[in-house]
Amino acid sequence: MFYQTLRANNWRNIWVVGDLHGCRAQLDAQLLRQGFDRQQDLLLSVGDLIDRGPDSLGCLQLLEEPWFRCVRGNHEQMALDALQGDDPMLWMMNGGDWFWQLSGARLIAARHALKRCADLPLILHLQFEERVIVIAHADYPASAYALGQDVDWHQVVWSRDRLARHQRGRSQPIAGASAFYFGHTPLEQPLNAANQHYIDTGAVFGNRLTLVQLQ
Numbered sequence: 001m002f003y004q005t006l007r008a009n010n011w012r013n014i015w016v017v018g019d020l021h022g023c024r025a026q027l028d029a030q031l032l033r034q035g036f037d038r039q040q041d042l043l044l045s046v047g048d049l050i051d052r053g054p055d056s057l058g059c060l061q062l063l064e065e066p067w068f069r070c071v072r073g074n075h076e077q078m079a080l081d082a083l084q085g086d087d088p089m090l091w092m093m094n095g096g097d098w099f100w101q102l103s104g105a106r107l108i109a110a111r112h113a114l115k116r117c118a119d120l121p122l123i124l125h126l127q128f129e130e131r132v133i134v135i136a137h138a139d140y141p142a143s144a145y146a147l148g149q150d151v152d153w154h155q156v157v158w159s160r161d162r163l164a165r166h167q168r169g170r171s172q173p174i175a176g177a178s179a180f181y182f183g184h185t186p187l188e189q190p191l192n193a194a195n196q197h198y199i200d201t202g203a204v205f206g207n208r209l210t211l212v213q214l215q
Contacts, residue, residue: 004121012040014215019183021204022053046183047073047137051095060113072120131178138184145176166193
């Protein structure tokens with residue numbers, strides 16, 4: 001599943017959060033501060049729930065929650081590749097060593113949760129009355145967005161090319177949607193350029209976790 005559509009009017013408030021990387025406690029504290037209501041509100045994630053931080057399993061458990069939606073990040077992709085028999089070293093070198101230290105029920109739970117990551121969309125299409133907001137992990141590698149359009153899916157999960165252009169002062173909007181939210185590259189502050197928002201602020205490295213209200 002590449003695209004998943006959500007209708008904003010199904011929820012009271014909608015938030016999007018940057019890369020979690022196992023920082024479940026920070027997320028729970030932020031949601032508490034914002035008065036997040038699990039019955040009426042929705043939390044969207046730009047992916048990379050796992051690796052490097054203290055509670056990858058706790059972050060994976062978010063996938064069971066009806067108030068949570070997520071796109072697949074490159075860390076979920078590395079985990080899936082490793083579990084499907086590819087060389088696990090790439091994942092281990094990028095923070096996946098937590099998985100190999102599990103045993104018993106925790107290992108079974110982690111395997112089950114990681115398999116669910118194969119069903120995560122690469123694009124979340126959030127439909128409002130008058131606008132569309134797009135959530136992806138790293139990029140939407142086209143000059144114009146269209147629901148269902150075929151793009152380079154590897155770049156959606158991995159590319160930093162567009163972000164590098166923003167940082168060089170060569171920003172261009174992406175047509176076809178009001179706003180895009182990406183993670184993937186840890187920044188000291190969120191970067192807002194043209195109609196694109198980069199919200200991975202490196203919570204796992206001791207910085208603040210970025211949470212943005214969309215509705």
